[in-house]
Amino acid sequence: MKRIALLPEGSVSHEAALQLLGDEPAELVYHKLISDVFLSTVHGKTDYSVIPIENTIEGSVSLHMDWLVNEVDLPIQVEWVYPSIQNLIGDRKEFVADSGEVDFTRIRQILSHPVATAQCQQFIRKHAPQAELVNAGSTTEAVGIVKEHPGQGLAAIGTNLGASIHKLDVLAQRVTDHDNNYTRFILIGNQPLAKLPQQIKQMKTSILVTLPEDFPGALHQVLAAFAWRRLNLSRIESRPTKKKLGSYYFYIDVLESVDSVLLTAAIEEIKALGCQVRVLGSYPSYTYQELISEVL
Numbered sequence: 469m470k471r472i473a474l475l476p477e478g479s480v481s482h483e484a485a486l487q488l489l490g491d492e493p494a495e496l497v498y499h500k501l502i503s504d505v506f507l508s509t510v511h512g513k514t515d516y517s518v519i520p521i522e523n524t525i526e527g528s529v530s531l532h533m534d535w536l537v538n539e540v541d542l543p544i545q546v547e548w549v550y551p552s553i554q555n556l557i558g559d560r561k562e563f564v565a566d567s568g569e570v571d572f573t574r575i576r577q578i579l580s581h582p583v584a585t586a587q588c589q590q591f592i593r594k595h596a597p598q599a600e601l602v603n604a605g606s607t608t609e610a611v612g613i614v615k616e617h618p619g620q621g622l623a624a625i626g627t628n629l630g631a632s633i634h635k636l637d638v639l640a641q642r643v644t645d646h647d648n649n650y651t652r653f654i655l656i657g658n659q660p661l662a663k664l665p666q667q668i669k670q671m672k673t674s675i676l677v678t679l680p681e682d683f684p685g686a687l688h689q690v691l692a693a694f695a696w697r698r699l700n701l702s703r704i705e706s707r708p709t710k711k712k713l714g715s716y717y718f719y720i721d722v723l724e725s726v727d728s729v730l731l732t733a734a735i736e737e738i739k740a741l742g743c744q745v746r747v748l749g750s751y752p753s754y755t756y757q758e759l760i761s762e763v764l
């Protein structure tokens with residue numbers, strides 16, 4: 469049975485992993501911190517790690533991108549998208565007014581993962597501007613803390629699963645700024661997945677490109693190698709190399725398999741320009757609708 473490291477029970481990561489796994493039995497190994505989710509597979513305690521990498525509202529999860537690039541060397545095996553439905557969670561009787569409605573102005577603190585809190589800014593500003601925002605390691609950790617501190621005016625932003633695991637009430641449903649809120653997850657690990665859905669509609673390759681030096685048109689030259697081969701890029705992002713101020717690498721997602729002649733040639737051309745190229749993985753990418761149960 470595959471062992472899979474992920475954030476704790478009731479997190480968005482947990483919901484997303486259940487979606488990916490479907491009926492497939494797997495041992496889920498929960499960790500409080502994303503660093504431990506990464507390290508668990510690095511140290512061979514698990515076969516795969518589930519990593520949230522990008523969100524519709526918040527964009528890239530920089531901390532996780534940096535871990536993926538700088539701290540571990542595990543290829544991406546699959547990518548999928550899961551809807552991040554966030555709710556305001558707490559003990560209803562603590563906040564209920566005489567009218568029977570929840571009075572959000574009674575909330576003293578709202579706890580959550582900073583990426584989740586950032587997705588709910590408008591709701592918080594409108595309904596609970598007085599609340600102090602407190603960071604937690606995951607949405608479900610936040611819900612757990614609320615459960616452990618009854619009567620102290622605490623509420624959390626988290627999943628329905630998190631609310632039911634910790635036996636708390638959903639005070640307000642779907643509190644994200646936009647309804648179309650999705651998170652892109654990746655599964656990293658040394659072994660390719662044994663079973664994949666029959667129909668892979670989209671292969672993707674993630675590469676890191678480090679320019680040899682900063683000169684006019686350097687990035688243009690890199691992009692030209694993709695452009696004239698009509699290779700479609702779905703994402704390009706620069707992140708600091710952390711070695712020198714102003715030195716950046718480019719994280720590029722190409723909608724093509726690394727085995728394709730065109731992409732192989734593009735990578736060779738970019739290397740010939742003096743750039744360093746690292747392939748982070750070449751993997752199937754599933755939309756939420758496409759994902760079927762028997763992936764692992």
Ligand SMILES: O=C(O)C(=O)C[C@]1(C(=O)O)C=C[C@@H](O)C=C1
Nearest residue numbers: 479480481520552581583606607
């Ligand atoms: O805290 C959780 O529930 C997570 O799975 C983490 C995480 C993230 O780090 O991006 C995942 C998706 C959510 O949109 C917010 C938080």
